[in-house]
Ligand SMILES: O=C(O)C1=C[C@@H](OP(=O)(O)O)[C@@H](O)[C@H](O)C1
């Protein structure tokens with residue numbers, strides 16, 4: 103149990119490492135010729151799960167101080183790949199595992215056991231691999247080899263499998279042409295394309311990412327790269343600054359391909375005072391007003407933006423709520439129930455989440471083992487009568503293990 107007291111925050115922090123960027127680098131490194139150096143890997147549980155998975159795929163992994171070295175194809179492969187609770191790791195690694203002419207079982211833990219995997223089945227079969235997932239749920243069983251060819255991918259529920267497929271296809275023997283239907287979370291796919299480019303892999307993508315042409319038989323050159331600071335975790339710190347003090351976050355790339363860089367546009371729409379100073383993005387307590395923002399393609403911003411909206415005068419309208427049902431929790435339900443319990447006025451109608459800002463009493467939050475619900479509850483409660491108590495605070499380890507320590511480090515002397 104942890105209690106986040108109300109109060110003023112001020113100070114400067116480093117953003118955690120982006121697990122999304124790290125996981126892409128790890129999967130690509132496991133397919134590269136030679137040894138890759140990946141700096142700033144961080145300690146996220148999803149990153150650790152992906153490290154274990156690439157070892158199971160036959161990569162040798164050596165950990166050093168603030169870096170990992172990955173040598174693809176240098177170790178024995180395992181039949182069972184434990185993806186922990188990482189949706190990206192399971193969906194993306196299903197495609198990478200299918201490259202090999204052997205059977206692999208991708209296993210899930212916690213809420214990931216209930217998250218849909220059906221989007222991986224047809225495409226892998228169209229490309230020559232065998233693939234099964236009873237009831238469309240984990241575990242996912244694949245048997246390669248993935249040959250390449252023409253394939254249609256349904257991107258409505260998630261972009262994650264498409265990212266994995268794009269990481270795998272340059273290493274397949276044949277050329278591929280991928281037709282993508284209804285893609286959501288497109289910026290995450292652009293991040294994948296950026297990682298492929300860094301490894302020297304060629305993909306020709308139409309502007310809207312509806313058609314992707316991937317030559318087969320490519321090699322990935324080894325890289326020495328640092329994992330970017332995480333805009334998704336930083337979003338909570340920036341919202342904390344905007345509602346409760348003065349917080350500067352360093353280690354963020356203003357030109358990053360990360361979807362959640364869009365938090366800047368949302369904070370600006372709310373009237374937050376933001377400035378880049380000495381290499382850090384600084385958010386200061388501001389007179390915030392309700393805003394309208396489309397988070398369809400950056401769904402992980404819903405939790406921090408819902409916390410922000412609780413403290414913005416008038417009504418905030420967030421679009422894309424129907425994308426939240428199959429994350430670590432049903433985040434639409436979780437945000438409505440838990441922020442209401444703190445005194446917020448929040449409802450979801452169709453694809454819209456609406457929040458009327460006003461004073462919060464505070465109280466208890468059940469994060470449902472979802473890191474982003476825990477962080478949203480804690481940040482919302484910074485401006486409340488009683489603060490927020492929550493159980494199971496270690497769920498933040500999934501993406502941002504130091505979150506509560508970082509938040510507390512921003513308190514002034516009592
Ligand atoms: O590719 C990625 O790293 C991710 C893509 C998004 O998922 P969807 O594509 O399922 O929306 C996001 O919500 C998730 O946290 C990470």
Ligand SMILES: C=C(OP(=O)(O)O)C(=O)O
Nearest residue numbers: 187188189190402429430
């Ligand atoms: C949804 C998330 O991750 P994943 O889908 O990779 O489990 C997340 O980090 O919010």
